[in-house]
Amino acid sequence: MKFAVPLILFASLVGFLGAGLWRDPHLVPSPLIDRPAPSFRLARLDEPRQTLSPEDLRGKVWLLNTWASWCVSCRQEHPLLLALARTGVVPIYGLNYKDERADALDWLNEMGNPYVANVQDADGRVGIDYGVYGVPETYLIDKAGVIRYKQIGTLTLKALEEKILPMVRDLNGGNP
Amino acid sequence: MNGVLLMMAILIGPAGDSDLEQRVMKLSQEFRCLVCQNETIADSHADLAADLRQQIREQMIAGRTDSEITSYLTDRYGDFVLYRPRVTPKTYALWFGPFALLAGGLYVLFGYVKRWPQSSTNRPLSEEEHRRVERLLQLKSNPNVAVYRDQLAEMDLDERDREDLQRRLLDDCRN
Numbered sequence: 219m220k221f222a223v224p225l226i227l228f229a230s231l232v233g234f235l236g237a238g239l240w241r242d243p244h245l246v247p248s249p250l251i252d253r254p255a256p257s258f259r260l261a262r263l264d265e266p267r268q269t270l271s272p273e274d275l276r277g278k279v280w281l282l283n284t285w286a287s288w289c290v291s292c293r294q295e296h297p298l299l300l301a302l303a304r305t306g307v308v309p310i311y312g313l314n315y316k317d318e319r320a321d322a323l324d325w326l327n328e329m330g331n332p333y334v335a336n337v338q339d340a341d342g343r344v345g346i347d348y349g350v351y352g353v354p355e356t357y358l359i360d361k362a363g364v365i366r367y368k369q370i371g372t373l374t375l376k377a378l379e380e381k382i383l384p385m386v387r388d389l390n391g392g393n394p
Numbered sequence: 395m396n397g398v399l400l401m402m403a404i405l406i407g408p409a410g411d412s413d414l415e416q417r418v419m420k421l422s423q424e425f426r427c428l429v430c431q432n433e434t435i436a437d438s439h440a441d442l443a444a445d446l447r448q449q450i451r452e453q454m455i456a457g458r459t460d461s462e463i464t465s466y467l468t469d470r471y472g473d474f475v476l477y478r479p480r481v482t483p484k485t486y487a488l489w490f491g492p493f494a495l496l497a498g499g500l501y502v503l504f505g506y507v508k509r510w511p512q513s514s515t516n517r518p519l520s521e522e523e524h525r526r527v528e529r530l531l532q533l534k535s536n537p538n539v540a541v542y543r544d545q546l547a548e549m550d551l552d553e554r555d556r557e558d559l560q561r562r563l564l565d566d567c568r569n
Contacts, residue, residue: 243431244431246428246471246472246474247472247474248471248472249468249469249470249471249472316441341445342441342442342445343445343449346445346446346449346470347470348470349470349471349472351428351429351442352428352429
């Protein structure tokens with residue numbers, strides 16, 4: 219009985235520290251969830267004279283995937299993006315972040331191109347608007363242009379199956 | 395006018411204006427680099443930190459205030475970007491928790507100290523006090539004394555416990 223209070227204090231301390239062990243400090247929750255996707259109008263990677271803006275995609279549920287040819291984890295998630303693109307469930311647009319155009323085009327030639335279109339964010343300015351702090355990051359944007367989900371880091375099959383695809387189905391009104 | 399200033403500032407370049415640079419570095423120290431999370435944007439060599447310093451610089455040139463620039467960053471990266479967390483109900487535990495724990499610890503500590511036997515520092519009982527103890531223990535009718543007598547009769551008392559009891563007996567009977 220005498221040790222009840224210290225024991226409870228100790229147990230709660232262990233609880234807090236233990237919970238901290240299982241959290242990834244690199245996952246910083248984005249304040250942009252459920253907020254309108256920041257606007258931009260950027261040159262397309264394949265055809266720099268044409269531009270693309272999120273406003274052009276109103277009425278669609280789509281993914282914005284930030285990537286770069288220098289990004290190692292992007293190679294890791296790439297097969298999954300290719301597979302997702304083949305299913306045609308959700309269009310993937312790419313934000314080519316702080317990259318050289320030639321390098322990015324080479325990379326797509328070599329690895330395959332899952333993107334409907336890519337835009338060039340050469341100075342990373344749009345990346346900052348989206349709160350990007352480490353590529354790859356993937357945003358799910360709804361028909362009204364609101365960010366509904368953000369995947370920080372490599373896209374995983376688990377995240378895709380458990381989070382993104384069910385949300386895509388819901389946002390499309392249940393009809394894929 | 396602003397446009398002209400902006401152009402001039404860009405032409406002169408960041409190194410041209412040491413006041414501005416000082417302001418940039420000072421404000422940058424308030425923000426956490428999201429890549430190397432224990433560094434400020436001012437200290438970090440990460441690309442993103444350099445980009446964000448550049449953003450801060452450009453916004454200062456454009457005449458934005460420090461608090462406008464702060465909300466620019468928290469809008470994008472959340473409160474996490476603040477190196478010094480805001481004092482809000484959500485962060486009360488963070489700000490005041492350590493002081494509360496310290497106060498609680500001191501309270502408990504003082505409680506223990508107060509109950510520490512006084513005698514451990516006292517001198518041993520004098521001859522005269524021993525005689526008074528013997529006399530008091532003879533008082534058969536006093537129930538208080540009877541309690542002391544029983545306790546002193548216990549087998550496993552060490553010398554210091556015995557002295558404590560005797561001293562308390564003296565204290566009790568003085569009143």
